[in-house]
Amino acid sequence: MNCFELETVSHRYDREDVLRDISLQLKPGEILGLFGHNGAGKTTTIKLILGLIKPGAGRVSVLGGEAGDPRVSQHIGYLPENVMFYPQLTGREILSHFARLKGASPGQVPDLLAQVGLADAMDARTRTYSKGMRQRLGLAQALLGKPRLLMLDEPTVGLDPVATADLYRLLQQLKDEGSGIVLCSHVLPGVEPYIDRAAILTDGSLKAVGDLPSLRQQANMPVTLGLSPVAAIDSLADAVDTAADGLGAALRWEGDQLSVDIAPQNKMAFLQALLPSGAVADLAIHQPSLEDIYVHFIGAGGLAHRGGGQ
Numbered sequence: 525m526n527c528f529e530l531e532t533v534s535h536r537y538d539r540e541d542v543l544r545d546i547s548l549q550l551k552p553g554e555i556l557g558l559f560g561h562n563g564a565g566k567t568t569t570i571k572l573i574l575g576l577i578k579p580g581a582g583r584v585s586v587l588g589g590e591a592g593d594p595r596v597s598q599h600i601g602y603l604p605e606n607v608m609f610y611p612q613l614t615g616r617e618i619l620s621h622f623a624r625l626k627g628a629s630p631g632q633v634p635d636l637l638a639q640v641g642l643a644d645a646m647d648a649r650t651r652t653y654s655k656g657m658r659q660r661l662g663l664a665q666a667l668l669g670k671p672r673l674l675m676l677d678e679p680t681v682g683l684d685p686v687a688t689a690d691l692y693r694l695l696q697q698l699k700d701e702g703s704g705i706v707l708c709s710h711v712l713p714g715v716e717p718y719i720d721r722a723a724i725l726t727d728g729s730l731k732a733v734g735d736l737p738s739l740r741q742q743a744n745m746p747v748t749l750g751l752s753p754v755a756a757i758d759s760l761a762d763a764v765d766t767a768a769d770g771l772g773a774a775l776r777w778e779g780d781q782l783s784v785d786i787a788p789q790n791k792m793a794f795l796q797a798l799l800p801s802g803a804v805a806d807l808a809i810h811q812p813s814l815e816d817i818y819v820h821f822i823g824a825g826g827l828a829h830r831g832g833g834q
């Protein structure tokens with residue numbers, strides 16, 4: 525049974541379409557990155573899955589049931605983008621309160637707080653917490669009751685690199701235990717190794733969905749080859765020119781190296797033509813990263829998007 529299924533879902537606020545024809549699923553034990561610019565529709569998608577709003581069109585099913593059904597909601601953990609807590613209460617008091625609301629066992633509270641690195645701070649009032657500590661408490665709240673579906677909105681905001689690595693370790697553990705996880709963000713730096721698939725949302729439409737190799741194929745962006753010359757760089761440039769004939773490569777000088785951008789389907793033909801020249805001492809292949817692919821799909825002018833100035 526899928527953690528959620530969105531089938532041709534559309535939604536509008538007032539008169540404005542904010543989601544168009546979205547079809548997306550999440551399997552148990554899968555981590556999905558939901559990426560998009562400000563106002564792309566990420567939070568609206570999460571609200572539909574939480575059952576806080578109903579779709580204008582299409583179907584939303586969550587853990588085999590209906591979004592918003594309390595029997596379904598008790599298995600969902602959610603970390604909102606901006607976590608706020610009662611400043612006068614301690615971390616332990618707040619988490620115990622949420623445990624009661626969720627019908628989760630209060631016995632797990634100290635363990636969860638320790639798991640997110642708040643063991644020493646659990647009895648301090650949250651007004652004394654740093655931003656990162658509040659974020660960790662928010663995460664502990666989302667992890668209450670071992671959710672089968674966990675949705676995290678900008679989870680690494682405020683976390684230092686060590687806490688970020690801890691978070692990903694924790695998510696990996698939950699994934700291994702069969703939870704489905706959604707990481708919602710404007711691309712998180714370094715998230716690439718931790719997600720199974722990415723969905724790229726722009727202006728309410730899904731532009732691309734898949735694992736990294738499939739996204740690379742969908743984007744069909746050039747691969748960059750970094751070439752070091754055996755001798756003079758000019759002879760390497762001549763050899764590159766000859767080998768690239770008819771293959772549509774773009775050449776750049778970068779210090780004592782040449783960089784060649786070439787369509788992925790032409791890469792092997794180019795290398796087979798170039799390497800016999802004997803002009804290449806070494807080569808490195810740079811595939812487009814998730815960030816490159818994201819920028820490709822949303823367009824480089826991120827701020828030009830609706831809501832981009834927020």
Ligand SMILES: Nc1ncnc2c1ncn2[C@@H]1O[C@H](COP(=O)(O)OP(=O)(O)OP(=O)(O)O)[C@@H](O)[C@H]1O
Nearest residue numbers: 537542560561562563564565566567568569830831
């Ligand atoms: N309650 C609302 N009433 C009217 N319009 C709304 C409402 N909530 C969101 N919107 C609009 O819907 C669009 C999508 O918003 P949403 O919050 O889903 O985007 P997002 O991708 O989560 O953005 P961000 O990264 O800035 O949080 C935006 O244009 C936003 O202005």
